[in-house]
Amino acid sequence: MQDVVAATGKSRTDGLRLRCASWNVHRAKGADGRVDPDRVRAAIAGALVPEAPDVLALQEADAECRPHESILDMAGIASDSGLVWQHEDPEMRWGPQSDGFLGTILFLHPRLEVGHRDVIDLPGHCHRGAVVVEAQVDGLRVRIMSMHLSLSQPLRVVQMRIVGQYLRRRPIMQTIMMGDFNEWRPWGGLMFNGRLVGRRFHGAAPRSFPAHRPLLPLDRILTDRAGAVSDVRVIATDQTRAASDHLPIRGEVLISASELSPRR
Numbered sequence: 001m002q003d004v005v006a007a008t009g010k011s012r013t014d015g016l017r018l019r020c021a022s023w024n025v026h027r028a029k030g031a032d033g034r035v036d037p038d039r040v041r042a043a044i045a046g047a048l049v050p051e052a053p054d055v056l057a058l059q060e061a062d063a064e065c066r067p068h069e070s071i072l073d074m075a076g077i078a079s080d081s082g083l084v085w086q087h088e089d090p091e092m093r094w095g096p097q098s099d100g101f102l103g104t105i106l107f108l109h110p111r112l113e114v115g116h117r118d119v120i121d122l123p124g125h126c127h128r129g130a131v132v133v134e135a136q137v138d139g140l141r142v143r144i145m146s147m148h149l150s151l152s153q154p155l156r157v158v159q160m161r162i163v164g165q166y167l168r169r170r171p172i173m174q175t176i177m178m179g180d181f182n183e184w185r186p187w188g189g190l191m192f193n194g195r196l197v198g199r200r201f202h203g204a205a206p207r208s209f210p211a212h213r214p215l216l217p218l219d220r221i222l223t224d225r226a227g228a229v230s231d232v233r234v235i236a237t238d239q240t241r242a243a244s245d246h247l248p249i250r251g252e253v254l255i256s257a258s259e260l261s262p263r264r
Contacts (some may be wrong), residue, residue, distance in 0.1 A: 003035050003101070005037070005100070009197060011051065012055050013257030014039060015037040015140070015213045015254050015255055015257075015258075016137065016140065016254070016255050016256075017252045017253065017254055017255070018054045018137070018176070018253050018255055019051060019052055019053045019054050019055070019250065019251075019252055020053060020054065020055040020056075020057070020176065020178055020221050020252070021051055021053040021055065021056050021057070021120070021235075021248055021249070021250040021252055022056075022057040022058075022061070022146070022178045022179055022180075022219055022220075022221060022243065022248065022249055022250075023044075023048070023056075023057070023219075023240075023247075023248035023249075024058075024059040024060055024148070024179075024218075024219065024244060024245075024246040025040050025058055025059070025060055025061050025072070025243065025244045026060050026244040026245045026246060026248075027060050027062075027063060027071055028040045028071050028072065028239050028243070028244075029244070029245075030242050030243050030244065031211065031212060031241060031242050031243075031245070032155075032242070034215050035071075035074050035129060036243070037071050037073065037116070038073075039212060039242065039243045040072060040240075040243045040244070041072060041073055041076050041077055041080065041240060042082065042243075043237070043239035043242075043243040043244075044056075044077055044080065044239050045077075045080040045081070046237070046239050047235050047237045047239050047240050047247055047248065048081070048090050048235060048250070049080055049081050051190070051235070053081070053083070053096050053109075053250065054107070054108065054109040054111070054112065054137075055107070055108055055112075055144055055176070055177055055178070055203050056077075056083055056106070056107040056108075057104070057105070057106050057107075057144075057146035058072075058100070058103075058104070058105040058106075058107075058146075059104055059105075059146070059147075059148040059179050059180045060096070060103045060148065061099060061100055061102055061103050061104070061105045062098050062100055062102070062103040062105075062178075064103070065096070067094075067095045067096075067097045068094045068095060068096075068098045068102060068103065068225065069097045069098065070097060070098060070099040072099065072105075074087075074099050074105075075142050077107065079105060079110075080105065082109070082110075083107035083108060083109055083110075083175055084107060084108055084110055085099075085105070085107055086105075086106045086107065086108060086114070086117060086131070086191060087099060087100050087101070087106070087131075088131055089146070089201050091119070092117055092119060092131070094129070095256065097211065100131065101119040101129045101130075101131050102127055102129035102148070103129075103148065104129055104130065104131045104148055104185070105131070105146075106131045106133060106146045106177065107142065108135065108144070109148060111137055112133075112135040112136070112142075113133045113135055113137065114133055114134070115134050115135060115136060115141075115184060116132075116133070116134040116170075117131075117132065117133050117134075118131075118133075119131055119132070120132065120134055120147075120162065120163065121193075122147070122157070122159040122162055122163075123155075123158065123162075124147070124150040124152070124155045124158075124159065124225055125155065126150065126151075126230060128148055128149055128150055128159060129147070129148070129171070130145055130146065130147035130148075130163060130179075131145070131146045131147070132144070132145050132166075134170070134171075134173065135253065138188055139258065140174075140255050140257065141171075141173040141174070141191055142169075142173060142174050142175075142176065142255050143170070143173050143174065143175040143176065144175075144176045145163070145175060145176065145177045145178070145179075146178055146179045147159075147163070147177065147178075147179040147180075147181070148179055148180045148182075148200060149163070149179075149180070149181050149182050149183075149191075151182050152199060153183075153189060153190065153191065153196070155192050156181070156182065156183065156189075156191040157196065159191075160191045160192070160196055160197055161197070163177075163197065164196060164197035164198040164199075165198075167197070167198055167199070168198055172215075174217070174223060174224060174225055174255055174256070174258075175199075175201075175223065175224050175258075176221070176222070176223045176227075176253050177201055177220070177221075177222045177223070178220065178221045178222065179219065179220070180218055180246065181217050181219070181220050182218050183217070183218065183220075184216040184217065184218060185206040186206075186217050192222075194231055197228040199223040199224045200224065200226075201223065201224050202222060202223060202224070202225070202226050202228065203221050203222035203223065203229040203232065203251070204220075204221075204229065204232035205217035205220060206219070206232055206233060206249050207234065208234050208246055208247045208248075208249050209240045209245065209247070210245050210246075211236075211240065211244060211245050211246055211247045212241060214234060214236070214247055218246065219246060219247075219248075219249045220249075221249060221250075221251040221253065222252050225254070225258055227254075227255065228253055228254040228255075228256070228258075229251055229252070229253050229254075230251065230252050230253075230254070231250075231251055231252045232249065232250070232251035233249065233250060233251070234247045234248070234249050235247060235248045235249065235250055235255065
């Protein structure tokens, strides 16, 4: 949808690590049933910013129903974190009153030089979507995708097939997928089948839901390079437990010029 600044630089063979964080903020509705956007911002500043993320992905960060109005303070979160909100172009938002695309919002560190940004409309009983940014950092290319998928496995399969078809149309580069996949099985299920998506994605399955007693690994950080995701853990603090029904997760992804993981 939008081509921005293309970076230049020599490729590195040793790779580099990106720190990634993802959080379904439940439209700022906390454990006490109260909607409190300031509490979410404070939890991001107090619990996620100390992790020094290069990538911050939020889901359910706009209102659920049309016109999907904004809820959070984007300028405040950007100021607290030093990250750049990726939705200033209207084409990167669901509508003029939204901060993201169907509640999916992405922030990136300024050192990631953005070359292409896009959104993917994903069908379902509840309207879902993905946000895509392709960037370079220290001469290495990376695609970052944040998404929120359906509660229904058949719909998740359809949605991931659409994501896979999108990837086939884009240039080959290492891809990171992160967000709320709503897949409760640690082994992943059909939606992560390499034949369905076109490549195999790898990553841990930390238990992130429900926030008060996490049992299900709904939130993931994945990439299509085997062994490239490390130090994945849930960020469980009093602030994050109170602010949403999900806990945020963080992890590190090694970005390199290595080969894609084969289908499986």
